[in-house]
Amino acid sequence: MSDLDSPAFHPVDSLEPVDSLAPIDGVSQGTALKSAGDRRTTPATIDGMTTLKSKLQEDLNAAIKERDELRSATLRLTLAAITKEEVAGKTKRELSDDEVQKVITREAKKRREAADAFAQGGRPESAEREKAEGVVLAAYLPKQLSDEELQQIVGQAVEEARAAGAEGPRAMGQVMKIVNPKVAGQAEGGRVAAVVKKLLAG
Template sequence: MSLKEQILADMKTAMREKNASQLESIRMLRAAIQRKEVDDRVALSDDDVMAILQKQIKQSQDAISQFKAGDRADLAEKEQTHVDNLMVYMPEQLSDEEVDAAIAAAISSTGAESMKDMGKVMGVLKAQLQGKADMGKVSGMIRAKLNA
């Protein structure tokens, strides 16, 4: 079953169970997927759907931090529920140790020695870790290793 089919099936289940928060999250995700399909006039692959999913999660996480800064705990909680509902579709996240090992392997395979080589390392890691780790965090870990 493709990711789009899984999302549709989960939406139907949420409707039957009258789970309003899950239904809202799934509808927002489906709208973003359909918008992309209509704009690009293509059927999206699972990787494309995963990219949209990551973008939705990132937007909600940014909103959470802004709501917390604005002392709006109620809205931050609502966004956190949205993130939790969407994280179900993400692959299992790698541990820091696994990410660290992947970074070390990428640095050795590319021969990276300084920050000038960061693009090479990120290029290798992006394909391996996309969706499995927070790429912002990975970037920070690479910087720490290359500056050391």
Template sequence: MSLVERLNQDMKQAMRNKEKEKLTVIRMVKASLQNEAIKLGRGELSEEEELTVLSREVKQRKDSLHEFQEAGREDLVEKLNREIEILQAYMPKQLSEEELEQVVQETIAEVGASSKKDMGKVMSAIMPKVKGKADGSQVNKLVLKHLS
């Protein structure tokens, strides 16, 4: 089942259950997916493109979450945490710390990286492998740790 089909089913269920917050988040994601499809000039997005849009939505909320925490807006922090939780249900299973560590080590070996100068090569090789399964900043920290 595609992401859009799953979103449609969940949207209907959220309407039936009167879950306003979940319904709002699902509508926002659907709108983002439609906007991306229009931008690319296609009727449907590939799975990878859908994942990119979904990741962008999660990242935007995490960035906002950080800002709201610094500003002391606990009401908005709670709301964003719930939205992130709803969005995470549509993301692929996240890699564990050990799995991510292994992918980083394998990629460093593949690329033949030895110093921080090779950081760009390693990151460009590793990000497609972990797309949607790991946070970019987490990957960045691990790569830096291994190249130091």
């Protein structure tokens, strides 16, 4: 019986710390990106309720057993970020799925920003690693709106705000108020704001 088959084996506890910027052994960065992107996931179900955190933990255990270093390292760091959020207040609490999703969104944004920074700094391998981790996290987030879809939603909101008499800086706030509930989880705030500014100026 292998160590993996032994009842005493604990996948999460047995995982050694992994450098999130380390190369992906034996796998090209392009292959890693495709492999991660092919895994679209759904939350686990416990007592009829879906728990995104449980799904992350299950997928981490599976990744460790499969020797998938990219996924295991990414999910391990994400779960650590979730735990940090849970103990940030005066008392420890369990995050809701929406709150867990916000943590994942924040972690994905960090990967994109790091990828850009590494690319600009002449470190393409590290940039590709960050992109690959971002693809892993994207599987746990709602599908992002395309530029065309976002522009259409914002365009309708701009027309609605102007019809209500909103002009100048006030129009920006009014449009964002209309758009945000419609694109929640499907587009980053900075991306939305940029489109709003562009259409208001046009």
